[in-house]
Amino acid sequence: MAYMKPQIDILTLGVRDLGAARHFYVDGLAWEPVLDVPGEVVFIQVGYGLLLSLYGVEDLASEAGNIYRGQQPAGISLGHVVADETTVTEILDRAVASGGSLVAPAQRRSWGGVSGYFADPDGYRWEVAYNPGFNVAPDGKVSIQAVEG
Amino acid sequence: MAYMKPQIDILTLGVRDLGAARHFYVDGLAWEPVLDVPGEVVFIQVGYGLLLSLYGVEDLASEAGNIYRGQQPAGISLGHVVADETTVTEILDRAVASGGSLVAPAQRRSWGGVSGYFADPDGYRWEVAYNPGFNVAPDGKVSIQAVEG
Numbered sequence: 260m261a262y263m264k265p266q267i268d269i270l271t272l273g274v275r276d277l278g279a280a281r282h283f284y285v286d287g288l289a290w291e292p293v294l295d296v297p298g299e300v301v302f303i304q305v306g307y308g309l310l311l312s313l314y315g316v317e318d319l320a321s322e323a324g325n326i327y328r329g330q331q332p333a334g335i336s337l338g339h340v341v342a343d344e345t346t347v348t349e350i351l352d353r354a355v356a357s358g359g360s361l362v363a364p365a366q367r368r369s370w371g372g373v374s375g376y377f378a379d380p381d382g383y384r385w386e387v388a389y390n391p392g393f394n395v396a397p398d399g400k401v402s403i404q405a406v407e408g
Numbered sequence: 409m410a411y412m413k414p415q416i417d418i419l420t421l422g423v424r425d426l427g428a429a430r431h432f433y434v435d436g437l438a439w440e441p442v443l444d445v446p447g448e449v450v451f452i453q454v455g456y457g458l459l460l461s462l463y464g465v466e467d468l469a470s471e472a473g474n475i476y477r478g479q480q481p482a483g484i485s486l487g488h489v490v491a492d493e494t495t496v497t498e499i500l501d502r503a504v505a506s507g508g509s510l511v512a513p514a515q516r517r518s519w520g521g522v523s524g525y526f527a528d529p530d531g532y533r534w535e536v537a538y539n540p541g542f543n544v545a546p547d548g549k550v551s552i553q554a555v556e557g
Contacts, residue, residue, distance in 0.1 A: 261498035265439040267454045268542070269487030270419060271535070290414040294552050305416045307456030307548030316483045323525050323533040324511040326483045333482035334465045334475045338418030349410035362473040376472050384472040386420070393417070399456030401417075403443050 273316030279380045287357025332382025371406030422465030428529045429462045436506025481531025520555030
């Protein structure tokens with residue numbers, strides 16, 4: 260039986276309105292698509308070997324089974340790590356100016372950093388974080404630890 | 409106003425039972441945690457500079473606002489790309505043997521490859537895909553295209 264490597268290549272967000280999602284990420288945040296098929300799918304590169312896919316939630320459900328398609332956003336969060344505390348607030352401002360909504364302003368967290376949350380047009384949460392315990396080595400290996408605040 | 413780079417560093421899945429999620433990913437799939445804090449959080453590296461975080465959905469909701477905590481799984485999918493068609497089925501088998509459930513067996517897709525879906529204990533969908541149009545360059549840059557089947 261094959262070993263499944265610990266590896267995510269694509270994160271697909273099922274969206275209610277592809278045009279609105281595209282407007283937020285591509286026009287608002289100015290993220291250039293790798294592949295943009297109007298009315299069907301938008302792929303954006305969001306890391307080494309990693310794509311974010313915006314895809315109609317009805318289309319996704321037809322492949323991926325009985326998934327949630329209601330009004331409340333998914334119980335997940337996409338983490339975006341930045342270099343300092345000031346940048347956390349600046350990026351939350353940018354997201355709001357792009358059509359996102361502020362969920363939680365920047366605040367000190369128990370793990371020793373500062374973070375805040377915004378929501379995209381479908382309610383998907385992004386946590387923007389300054390985290391002194393988060394480090395990526397040159398080979399891509401991540402270390403993470405709680406730092407006493 | 410700061411530019412937000414197109415970058416995901418951490419994908420947090422809000423889970424109903426951290427022990428069950430840990431059992432599936434750590435014991436079942438044999439994915440070694442980067443940081444494992446019993447009863448609180450499990451971090452697993454799933455790409456270059458990328459962590460998967462398993463975190464109680466109630467804890468996540470207390471930070472990330474009014475997110476969905478019901479019984480239907482989120483409208484997202486995590487894509488895992490493999491080298492050939494046979495491996496798709498082998499990995500679906502492995503996931504089921506680890507305590508996941510089969511959502512859709514391996515099948516030919518309109519974009520020119522083969523994929524199937526399994527669900528983790530919280531219902532989060534993983535698409536296991538052989539995709540001849542998906543390529544990662546040595547610098548990490550991804551290209552993706554539809555291939556005529």
